[in-house]
Amino acid sequence: MEKSVEFQNSAGENQLSKEDQELVLSLPRVKSWDYAFLYQYQGFWCASNCFHGILSFQRHFQAKDTDILLVTFPKSGTTWLKALTYTIANRSRYTLENSPLLTTPSHDLVPFTDVHIYADNKSSTLEDLPTPRILAIHLPYASLPHSIINSNCRIVYLCRNPLDQFISYWHFISKVPQAADPVSIDEAFEMFCQGVQMFGPIWDHELGYWKASLEKSNKILFLKYEDLKEDIIYYIKKLADFIGCPFNNEEEAQGVIEEISKFCSFDNMKNLEVNQIGKLSYFGIENKAYFRKGKVGDWTNHLTPSMSKRLDNLMEEKFGDSGLMTFIQSPKVQKKN
Numbered sequence: 001m002e003k004s005v006e007f008q009n010s011a012g013e014n015q016l017s018k019e020d021q022e023l024v025l026s027l028p029r030v031k032s033w034d035y036a037f038l039y040q041y042q043g044f045w046c047a048s049n050c051f052h053g054i055l056s057f058q059r060h061f062q063a064k065d066t067d068i069l070l071v072t073f074p075k076s077g078t079t080w081l082k083a084l085t086y087t088i089a090n091r092s093r094y095t096l097e098n099s100p101l102l103t104t105p106s107h108d109l110v111p112f113t114d115v116h117i118y119a120d121n122k123s124s125t126l127e128d129l130p131t132p133r134i135l136a137i138h139l140p141y142a143s144l145p146h147s148i149i150n151s152n153c154r155i156v157y158l159c160r161n162p163l164d165q166f167i168s169y170w171h172f173i174s175k176v177p178q179a180a181d182p183v184s185i186d187e188a189f190e191m192f193c194q195g196v197q198m199f200g201p202i203w204d205h206e207l208g209y210w211k212a213s214l215e216k217s218n219k220i221l222f223l224k225y226e227d228l229k230e231d232i233i234y235y236i237k238k239l240a241d242f243i244g245c246p247f248n249n250e251e252e253a254q255g256v257i258e259e260i261s262k263f264c265s266f267d268n269m270k271n272l273e274v275n276q277i278g279k280l281s282y283f284g285i286e287n288k289a290y291f292r293k294g295k296v297g298d299w300t301n302h303l304t305p306s307m308s309k310r311l312d313n314l315m316e317e318k319f320g321d322s323g324l325m326t327f328i329q330s331p332k333v334q335k336k337n
């Protein structure tokens with residue numbers, strides 16, 4: 001691919017300055033299984049057309065103490081976390097019958113600040129958001145703007161078992177218009193094991209937020225997709241407490257938490273007309289691509305025992321004695337082989 005074409009965003013514009021293009025072109029580059037080329041920037045792999053948004057976000061974003069940042073590695077349950085947090089935080093403004101989620105995908109209600117808002121030069125819209133601002137990002141912890149680290153804003157991080165994340169991503173990538181030509185699952189797995197994936201390696205991403213959450217438990221709530229699937233009521237309460245919107249006794253007695261869990265459930269969200277038709281306002285991805293199976297352990301249907309063993313060994317090595325391996329493989333996660 002022509003280098004100049006590579007930097008174009010979905011609108012066909014290249015917004016990177018000459019200096020930034022030189023910076024990107026000086027970085028290590030690989031031909032990957034997800035996006036045509038990925039560049040290694042600050043230790044993570046990044047597609048060329050995401051640099052404008054990411055660099056701009058890193059240079060200019062000013063966090064507010066009241067901000068809530070939802071952070072995920074792609075395909076870890078972002079769509080669900082956005083719906084849950086948006087619904088919890090806005091429950092006094094909208095009843096479920098009038099929820100904006102009925103007409104707008106959660107990715108448009110809570111757009112990615114790094115790869116969407118700043119990419120489209122729309123940072124001024126951030127000032128108009130109600131308090132608390134709910135913002136989403138994919139950037140690794142080590143690459144966050146200083147104002148996020150130094151302010152009192154809070155971070156909710158949702159991780160997922162990398163085996164399921166790989167399978168989810170493997171299915172998803174074939175639906176992304178800008179993605180690379182499809183490769184076999186074996187080839188994709190090989191690159192995945194080398195950490196080559198947009199925002200990867202996944203273990204560095206998860207480990208960065210895990211370690212930070214151990215040091216700053218008031219600032220970072222570290223959650224796991226599999227735990228939410230297991231006991232969503234408990235985690236909705238925990239999430240509400242953490243973002244400063246706790247449920248009162250009356251709400252609990254009225255079953256508000258159960259209603260939110262059903263409203264945001266995979267089956268309900270997947271079947272909403274808004275999520276069946278249309279495309280996201282950015283990347284041109286169909287809304288329905290964000291809803292596949294929504295299950296724990298689908299990797300057992302795709303990975304051979306030797307593949308899963310290799311990935312387990314890799315995670316053991318990468319996570320070391322951090323405690324994250326135990327957290328990810330806690331008894332709640334059903335392992336079949």
Ligand code: A3P
Pocket residue numbers: 072073074075076077078079080164167168169171264265266267269290291292293294295298
């Ligand atoms: P699968 O591909 O395993 O089904 P992300 O939102 O980060 O892109 O992650 C997408 C994954 O979350 C997909 O996993 C998708 O089906 C699942 N998902 C989407 N909405 C969900 C919901 N409301 N509850 C549970 N899982 C959901």
